[in-house]
Structures are given as structure tokens and as C-alpha cells.
Amino acid sequence: MKKDVIVVGAGCIGLMSAYCLQKSGRSVTVIDKNDITNGTSFGNAGLLSAFKKAPLSAPGAIPDTIKLMLKGESPASVHPTLDLHLYKWLLKFAASSNQDRLKRTLALFERYGQISLDMYESMVKEDGMDFHFCKDGLLMIYTEQKTFDAKAAHCEDPQAYEILSKERTKEYMPILNDKVIGSILLKENGHIDSGEFMLELKKYLQEKGVEFLLNEEVNKLEFQGSKVSKIHTSKGSYEAETFVLSTGADDTLAKQAKNKFMMTPAKGYSITFKMDDALKPKTSSLFADLFIAMTPRRNTVRMTSKLELGTTNPDVVRKQIDSIHKNLGMYTNAFEMREQIEWTGFRPLTPNDIPILGFDENYNNLVHATGLGWLGITFAPAIGKIISDVITIDKRNETNVDVLLFSAFFQG
Numbered sequence: 001m002k003k004d005v006i007v008v009g010a011g012c013i014g015l016m017s018a019y020c021l022q023k024s025g026r027s028v029t030v031i032d033k034n035d036i037t038n039g040t041s042f043g044n045a046g047l048l049s050a051f052k053k054a055p056l057s058a059p060g061a062i063p064d065t066i067k068l069m070l071k072g073e074s075p076a077s078v079h080p081t082l083d084l085h086l087y088k089w090l091l092k093f094a095a096s097s098n099q100d101r102l103k104r105t106l107a108l109f110e111r112y113g114q115i116s117l118d119m120y121e122s123m124v125k126e127d128g129m130d131f132h133f134c135k136d137g138l139l140m141i142y143t144e145q146k147t148f149d150a151k152a153a154h155c156e157d158p159q160a161y162e163i164l165s166k167e168r169t170k171e172y173m174p175i176l177n178d179k180v181i182g183s184i185l186l187k188e189n190g191h192i193d194s195g196e197f198m199l200e201l202k203k204y205l206q207e208k209g210v211e212f213l214l215n216e217e218v219n220k221l222e223f224q225g226s227k228v229s230k231i232h233t234s235k236g237s238y239e240a241e242t243f244v245l246s247t248g249a250d251d252t253l254a255k256q257a258k259n260k261f262m263m264t265p266a267k268g269y270s271i272t273f274k275m276d277d278a279l280k281p282k283t284s285s286l287f288a289d290l291f292i293a294m295t296p297r298r299n300t301v302r303m304t305s306k307l308e309l310g311t312t313n314p315d316v317v318r319k320q321i322d323s324i325h326k327n328l329g330m331y332t333n334a335f336e337m338r339e340q341i342e343w344t345g346f347r348p349l350t351p352n353d354i355p356i357l358g359f360d361e362n363y364n365n366l367v368h369a370t371g372l373g374w375l376g377i378t379f380a381p382a383i384g385k386i387i388s389d390v391i392t393i394d395k396r397n398e399t400n401v402d403v404l405l406f407s408a409f410f411q412g
């Protein structure tokens, strides 16, 4: 029997698309090659960081990274590869890192960050989900006087910022040593436990009748004229009115539909551990000069770092884990990290932080929802809403204002 909407890929973007489509009265089937308990949407830091936070493609990103590379502290690296696509991506990234784009990107981040925060809040209050949703700000910790002063010079709005001395910073993050300069609390941001979020959302969707086909890989899209007529999986074949591709950094299926998106997998690491309650960070924190995030969770703390381009190897590489510990260790006193769990995942990264959203340009029942890079959790609810709206209300990209504003199809 022909299905209504099939969502391929059950990361946070696929699940939030299913959530909004279900609320709009559509019948939804979600297919994933895994069981959704260990993917990129599961092991990330869970920061909701849309406010007052520069995009990755900010002016100065490249010289700053080179400086850190020379000091041996760089969180970013590019593996040598023959893949020309990566070099094109890097050129586009360099071209996107300019002031004009920065202004527009920051405004878009706030627009879709606010929609997402409101939706997270309503999922907790109205739908009864519990995923440790905290709206208590993001603490940007500075280890370089120059970057601290440069940021502090633009923090006039007391509703949005609080500038903290070294001592006050240590109250938020008791493990810090005296080498830390100070911090700025970006008050409008928050955090969730991304693992709990994925499990709660899946449970909610199942209760609402969304069908889940897990551990089933979609291998092939079949086309007929201007439509996807069928998909073939490791277990069978399915027809549907509409197909959503939310396969994260894996663009194999998008390529079958003749797309070569300007997107690259960016490998990152997380280390989840237990520590003494008295030493736990009081809110989610980001070492701004080191690209290390630390998020307090109910019983653990999660630390994330690294951005590796040019690799699709999912293995935990010891050298990278050691480098995260070394970088953090320069600015913290010794403390015990118990029961450490090391993990890697791949951000679906576009060169200008703008996602790939909306109907395919060749097949009119195929919708793309990917390219959320390092901000998928931050924007997942808003993206789910955009995907549902474009399918159920607008029915084409050109009449959906959010696709026009926030999709690489129009803002590439």
C-alpha cells in the first residue's frame, strides 16, 4: 500500500520533521539504517546556541584556526584527500567568512533559534516530554585576553550578556585554574540532553502512530518522470506520496537524485563522564578559544570538541582524545573523570552555515532536510516546522518564506 510521507533518516532533523508532519495530520513512516541510539544527533553536546554566537564561517575564522594550528592547540584539521569537492567547499567557506554575511546569518540564527526554543518549551509543557531542557545561558570562557576584550566590547545589552570576572567564572566552572581570563554568559541560550531528547521524541511519535522501520537501510531511489516512485531498502520496497531525505552527513541518496550539495562531513568527538557534583559546570559552557564544549547533564557531564574534514572514518582516534584532554588540562586543575564514554559523529557541514531545505529541484515529491552542521539540535524544531509547512501548506519552495530565507537553494 502506498504510504503518505516517508522520512528517511531518524536523526533530530528527521524526527522533528515527523513530529511536525504528524501534528499537521499527515501519516508518517520513519526509516533508519540504525536504531537511532548512537548517531550524531545522540552524542552531541546538546547546546541550544543560536543567540549572540558567531557562525563557524565568521570573519577571521581561517587566520584564527591557523594561529591555533601553529600553537598545536587547533581543534580543526583537514586530512589530505584527492576529493576535489572538499577543496571547493574550503574555497566557498573562505568566501563566506565576511562581515555582510555575518550580519545576515546572526539574524537568521536568532529567528530560527527563538522558534526552536519556543517549540522545545512546548514539547516539555504541552506534550509532557522530559529531556533536561534548561534555559540558563551559555557561558563563553576565554583563555586569551585579546579575544575576551574584543567580545566584551560588544556586550552592552544586559538582557543578553553578563560579563564575568575570573573568580565569578570559577563559580560557574569550579575546575578552572588561574590561566583563565574571564567569561561572558550569553543569557538567551540553553541546552538539552540530546540522547534523552531523541528517546523521548521517538516514544512520543510511536504513541501518536508514527511508524518506525529501524535497522533498515534505504539503498536506492527509483524515479519515474519527475517523481520518486519507490524506495528500495535492505528489507523491501515502499511507495509514498512524499519522501523526505534527512540523512545527515551521508548524501548518497541525494546524489542518486543528481544533487551534489556543497556539504561535507565534519568529524567531532564527545567524552561523557561522571564527576563530583560540586565540580560540575553550573551551565553549558564553551571554551571560546579552544572549541571545547562542556554540558552538565542529569548524572554526567559531556565534553565535545574537534572538527576534522576529509575523513569518514568513524573510529575513535587516541591522538584526538589525548589532544582534547591536553587542551582542557591547560586551563583546569586536575579532576577525576569517571566511567568515560568516547564517541564520534559527523556534522553535515555547509560552508556558510545555511542548511539545505525544501523540495528537490528535479523531483517534485522529494524534500531535502540536511546541512545543519554544528547546530542541528539548536534548530531541529524550526527545521521540522519548515519541512512540514513546505509539504503541507506551500507545496513548493518559492512560496515558503523560510525556505527562501534559510535554505541553500536560495542563499547558497
Ligand SMILES: Cc1cc2nc3c(=O)[nH]c(=O)nc-3n(C[C@H](O)[C@H](O)[C@H](O)COP(=O)(O)OP(=O)(O)OC[C@H]3O[C@@H](n4cnc5c(N)ncnc54)[C@H](O)[C@@H]3O)c2cc1C
Pocket: 008, 009, 010, 011, 012, 013, 014, 031, 032, 033, 034, 036, 039, 040, 041, 042, 043, 044, 045, 046, 047, 048, 049, 216, 217, 218, 219, 246, 247, 248, 249, 250, 253, 266, 267, 268, 269, 270, 293, 304, 305, 344, 345, 346, 347, 348, 369, 370, 371, 372, 373, 374, 375, 376, 377, 378, 379
Ligand atoms: C561533536 C559534536 C558536537 C555537537 N554539538 C552540538 C550542539 O551542542 N548543539 C547543536 O545544535 N548541534 C551540535 N552538533 C551538531 C548536531 O549533532 C547535528 O547537526 C545533528 O545531529 C544533525 O542531525 P541530522 O538529523 O541532520 O543527522 P543525523 O543525526 O546524522 O541523522 C541522520 C540519520 O540518517 C540515517 N541514514 C543515513 N543514510 C541512511 C540510509 N541510506 N538509509 C536509512 N537511514 C540512513 C543515519 O543512520 C542517521 O540516523 C554537534 C555535532 C558533533 C559531531
